[in-house]
Amino acid sequence: MIYTVTLNTAIDRVIYIDGILSRKKNNKVKRTFYDIGGKATHVSVVLSRLRIPNIATGFVGEKNKEKLMQLLEEKGVACDFIAQAGCPTRETLVILDDAGEGSFMITEKGFSVHGDTLEKLRRKLSEKVTEGDFAVFAGSLPPGLDGDQYRELLQAAAEKGGKLILDTTGAQLRSAIRLKPYAIKPNEDEFQELVGKRLNTPDEYASEIKKLLQAGIEYVIVTLGKKGSLVGHGDEVYRVLPPKVKEVNDTGCGDVFVGGFVAGLHQRFPLEKMIRFATALSASKAEQPESSAFSPERAEQLEGEVVIRRLPA
Amino acid sequence: MIYTVTLNTAIDRVIYIDGILSRKKNNKVKRTFYDIGGKATHVSVVLSRLRIPNIATGFVGEKNKEKLMQLLEEKGVACDFIAQAGCPTRETLVILDDAGEGSFMITEKGFSVHGDTLEKLRRKLSEKVTEGDFAVFAGSLPPGLDGDQYRELLQAAAEKGGKLILDTTGAQLRSAIRLKPYAIKPNEDEFQELVGKRLNTPDEYASEIKKLLQAGIEYVIVTLGKKGSLVGHGDEVYRVLPPKVKEVNDTGCGDVFVGGFVAGLHQRFPLEKMIRFATALSASKAEQPESSAFSPERAEQLEGEVVIRRLPA
Numbered sequence: 001m002i003y004t005v006t007l008n009t010a011i012d013r014v015i016y017i018d019g020i021l022s023r024k025k026n027n028k029v030k031r032t033f034y035d036i037g038g039k040a041t042h043v044s045v046v047l048s049r050l051r052i053p054n055i056a057t058g059f060v061g062e063k064n065k066e067k068l069m070q071l072l073e074e075k076g077v078a079c080d081f082i083a084q085a086g087c088p089t090r091e092t093l094v095i096l097d098d099a100g101e102g103s104f105m106i107t108e109k110g111f112s113v114h115g116d117t118l119e120k121l122r123r124k125l126s127e128k129v130t131e132g133d134f135a136v137f138a139g140s141l142p143p144g145l146d147g148d149q150y151r152e153l154l155q156a157a158a159e160k161g162g163k164l165i166l167d168t169t170g171a172q173l174r175s176a177i178r179l180k181p182y183a184i185k186p187n188e189d190e191f192q193e194l195v196g197k198r199l200n201t202p203d204e205y206a207s208e209i210k211k212l213l214q215a216g217i218e219y220v221i222v223t224l225g226k227k228g229s230l231v232g233h234g235d236e237v238y239r240v241l242p243p244k245v246k247e248v249n250d251t252g253c254g255d256v257f258v259g260g261f262v263a264g265l266h267q268r269f270p271l272e273k274m275i276r277f278a279t280a281l282s283a284s285k286a287e288q289p290e291s292s293a294f295s296p297e298r299a300e301q302l303e304g305e306v307v308i309r310r311l312p313a
Numbered sequence: 314m315i316y317t318v319t320l321n322t323a324i325d326r327v328i329y330i331d332g333i334l335s336r337k338k339n340n341k342v343k344r345t346f347y348d349i350g351g352k353a354t355h356v357s358v359v360l361s362r363l364r365i366p367n368i369a370t371g372f373v374g375e376k377n378k379e380k381l382m383q384l385l386e387e388k389g390v391a392c393d394f395i396a397q398a399g400c401p402t403r404e405t406l407v408i409l410d411d412a413g414e415g416s417f418m419i420t421e422k423g424f425s426v427h428g429d430t431l432e433k434l435r436r437k438l439s440e441k442v443t444e445g446d447f448a449v450f451a452g453s454l455p456p457g458l459d460g461d462q463y464r465e466l467l468q469a470a471a472e473k474g475g476k477l478i479l480d481t482t483g484a485q486l487r488s489a490i491r492l493k494p495y496a497i498k499p500n501e502d503e504f505q506e507l508v509g510k511r512l513n514t515p516d517e518y519a520s521e522i523k524k525l526l527q528a529g530i531e532y533v534i535v536t537l538g539k540k541g542s543l544v545g546h547g548d549e550v551y552r553v554l555p556p557k558v559k560e561v562n563d564t565g566c567g568d569v570f571v572g573g574f575v576a577g578l579h580q581r582f583p584l585e586k587m588i589r590f591a592t593a594l595s596a597s598k599a600e601q602p603e604s605s606a607f608s609p610e611r612a613e614q615l616e617g618e619v620v621i622r623r624l625p626a
Contacts (some may be wrong), residue, residue: 015406017419026417032421093328093406093421102337106330106408108345
């Protein structure tokens with residue numbers, strides 16, 4: 001089974017307004033709807049869309065839990081969250097106007113996770129995640145959860161042979177590295193922060209990626225936004241150039257990439273096929289206005305255009 | 314009794330963010346709270362703060378009704394609303410950042426009022442509002458309510474001798490004029506739209522105000538923002554200059570003015586005292602950052618600074 005773990009779940013409230021958002025005027029709502037927020041839950045949506053069984057878990061605030069569960073169930077995602085009583089799941093406002101210059105995102109911190117809530121999730125992961133399973137941890141930590149507690153959760157998911165796939169940053173990522181996760185997916189800045197060095201060329205990246213591979217991480221993926229990615233596996237590092245698409249909205253591309261990558265692992269794709277699939281799927285997302293939209297059909301057309309080169313050149 | 318009637322109630326969700334609201338970044342919430350939206354409910358808050366008995370009525374969406382009732386009860390307002398099942402009361406987003414250049418207000422239209430909901434309010438007004446009562450109608454119409462239906466509600470409130478005080482605009486105000494309300498309070502633009510003329514001087518305004526007084530409206534008040542107001546009553550029109558204050562936030566000043574005015578009517582203040590009181594109360598609001606904050610103590614200090622001149626000069 002694939003488990004996605006969202007520790008700081010969110011519900012996106014997407015608001016389209018008429019005209020350009022301005023101060024001191026009545027900005028009128030054209031259309032508003034709720035969408036799933038929280039990185040790992042998005043990965044679940046991608047997997048479910050690809051018909052790959054998975055379970056979304058993590059923490060939710062009990063007050064508006066039903067809203068999030070409903071959104072996930074509409075997308076075919078099976079849920080098994082730990083709810084903390086008396087707390088709301090945070091809402092992220094995503095405001096879009098007619099300027100076409102990107103959205104305004106307004107985020108709350110989320111509720112503070114109690115010790116017993118944490119323990120419930122630790123126990124669940126320890127019981128459920130077994131040999132051959134994948135556990136995808138993605139997104140930020142909620143208030144009240146420190147690096148040690150985060151590592152305890154990762155350990156619980158790994159202790160019976162679960163494979164950790166981490167899309168996280170900063171101190172969290174650094175502290176998780178010691179557990180030798182199966183895969184990590186930082187972006188350029190996050191990777192440079194992780195290795196504590198300014199890196200300028202693909203070869204410089206490749207050399208640092210190889211060190212992590214040698215330390216026991218199976219997949220080290222550094223995403224470069226619209227420039228593609230660097231993928232390290234075994235003894236090799238590859239420079240991956242994405243297909244050229246007309247970018248409409250790149251929000252959510254990273255989550256689609258992770259979903260495609262995990263889908264590839266689950267289906268035991270050969271490395272090259274897996275890279276092509278995840279990259280093309282992510283590119284198909286960039287062509288769409290909605291944050292959680294992507295097209296497996298379009299990805300199939302785009303796969304052939306993905307360029308993969310071994311490094312150093 | 315004083316009844317305030319809000320046909321398009323709203324709950325303000327006030328959000329303070331860190332830094333300047335910008336696109337394509339994570340704007341973090343510093344502080345967020347709910348406040349009362351909807352003009353007539355604000356008038357109720359002013360009256361209750363001045364310890365003047367009043368009842369807030371109108372339409373609310375049943376889904377989040379409790380939130381609004383709680384906010385009103387915290388301010389000591391007695392509520393007697395008609396709730397429409399299955400609908401949410403609209404939420405207005407008020408976003409404030411560190412720029413100090415005014416807020417971003419994002420408004421929804423509100424739910425569409427059904428025929429039976431309308432009929433319930435019509436009956437309530439007809440039964441409750443009697444001789445000597447005031448009925449304050451303020452704010453916009455909800456979707457699904459046309460000018461004729463609006464006038465039916467006004468008629469219901471007036472039929473046993475209730476006095477209508479209207480803070481509304483456009484077609485609504487025009488159609489209400491035929492009922493000879495007790496008082497109207499348009500601003501400059503709204504008044505010019507009402508009389509269908511461009512007005513340039515105080516004397517030109519005075520001449521039009523007098524026509525409405527002669528047609529049977531007891532009080533015609535044209536508010537001029539920070540420039541004060543024109544007040545017509547009996548055979549006279551007065552130019553009212555407000556005290557000089559340091560304006561921090563003028564949102565809500567109009568509602569405080571109406572609240573002060575109705576409080577004055579209720580307490581049978583002489584005209585001059587009533588004008589001084591409402592104007593000073595409104596000025597005390599402008600000195601405060603919050604939309605529903607004002608200070609009766611400060612207003613007392615400011616009353617003497619209000620200048621009242623008879624027109625034409």
